[in-house]
Amino acid sequence: MNIEIIKCHGSNNDFVLIDELFQTYHFSESDRVSIATTLCDRDGLIGADGILFTMPSNHADARMRMFNPDGSEAEMCGNGLRCVGRYVCEKLDRNEIMVETNEADLSVVKKGEIYDDVPAYEVSIEPVRLDPQLFMKTEKKLHVELPIETLSEDLTFTAVSVPNPHLITMVPEIHDENLSSIGKQANEDKNLLPSGVNVSFIQPLGDQKIFVRTYERGVGLTNACGTAMSASSLTTVLLEINQLSKEIYVYNRGGYVICVVEKQGDEYVIKLRGNATYEYKTTLDIDLENKTCKEQSDRVWFEQEKEAYAKLQEHAKEEINLAAHE
Structure with a gap:
């Protein structure tokens, strides 16, 4: 099975984004678990903190399902939602969308830059419960x-x-x-x-x-x-x-x-505001039965995004060190 992916991250919480919104993949629930355990494996070809399945929704602009490296599904993922939000906003040429998650429909809004040349996306985190x-x-x-x-x-x-x-x-x-x-x-x-x-x-x-x-x-x-x-x-x-x-x-x-x-x-x-940075995109040939994969194309790297985020990280380290010595 050939699958196009985008490797992306929010605060270096990294994900594999798979587009089921504009592509015609047909995954069973067991397929999703196998994809997560195979692609998230840090000793494997890709390595990630989770898989972002970006899917059609009956009432929102898109639906997000996030699977962890162990194959379990998370109720929500704030960093992942920003990445999905960016992807769908760019595909629809809009600055604001609504994404269906397992617990709620949540807004994603493009909000200028969080640091120089690092676009920011703001997502709503809800429902919030203290029970x-x-x-x-x-x-x-x-x-x-x-x-x-x-x-x-x-x-x-x-x-x-x-x-x-x-x-x-x-x-x-x-x-x-x-x-x-x-x-x-x-x-x-x-x-x-x-x-x-x-x-x-x-x-x-x-x-x-x-x-x-x-x-x-x-x-x-x-x-x-x-x-x-x-x-x-x-x-x-x-x-x-x-x-x-x-x-x-x-x-x-x-x-x-x-x-x-x-x-x-x-x-x-x-409200959670932060980056939604792309690392690279590629096409994978995934053998779900044997849980193996190989690349079918050369990786296309987003070098400018990588360089801009590295500067944000350096700034963050300086702020942490400064606060620690106050």
Whole structure:
């Protein structure tokens, strides 16, 4: 089976985008799982954090389904949504579209540049829910900065669904080993978290600035996770560390995004703004039965986009170092 792909990323959270909107592929559900496990394999030909199936919708401009490297399907993916949004906006020659996801129809809007020569796309992250019972076995109706003794004797956690499940904790300094250990433990504890969970550590960097590192369910440690950065921004607002309706700069291993947490009545809405960068495009011959693939064409690289994003990353590193020494 020959499949055209675009390798893309949001904050270096990288994906393989497959167009079912304008191409005539016919994938079964088992095909999607095989494609995800084959193409996301970091020891394989491509390697990625997920597959973005960009599909027709009965009522929106497009539909997005995102599959993790282990073949599981995510409820939502903020970084991936920006990439899908960019692709569909360019195909339809529009600056704003609506994308159907598994939980909601979400807007994607082109919003100038997040850094020099790096176009920005803003997506809505919703529905936002603070009910821990949506993904955690607990009698609590709210879990904000409270301990979970089976995960840590020292840390406190905030449970947020956006709509992916997230546990967020504030730390003075982020240590990958600790985060990875807690993330693995949380996803193995099916008595507490039957469907798993994303776990993030937040390190405050000053006024409206944070650094976020995430152990992503179905992936492991990632450069960035869009819904995790959104949930982390909301958590800092709930804890009165950052302000409602003001831009929050969220730095990560892959760069940075800008989040704005708004309240509409009793409901929270989060806007996530960041890059949607193309790396290359190519055509693959995929053997789904044997889970192998080979390239049928030379890769076409987006060198200017790569160079522009490298400058954004360098700027992000400088900002993180500056904040750390203040």
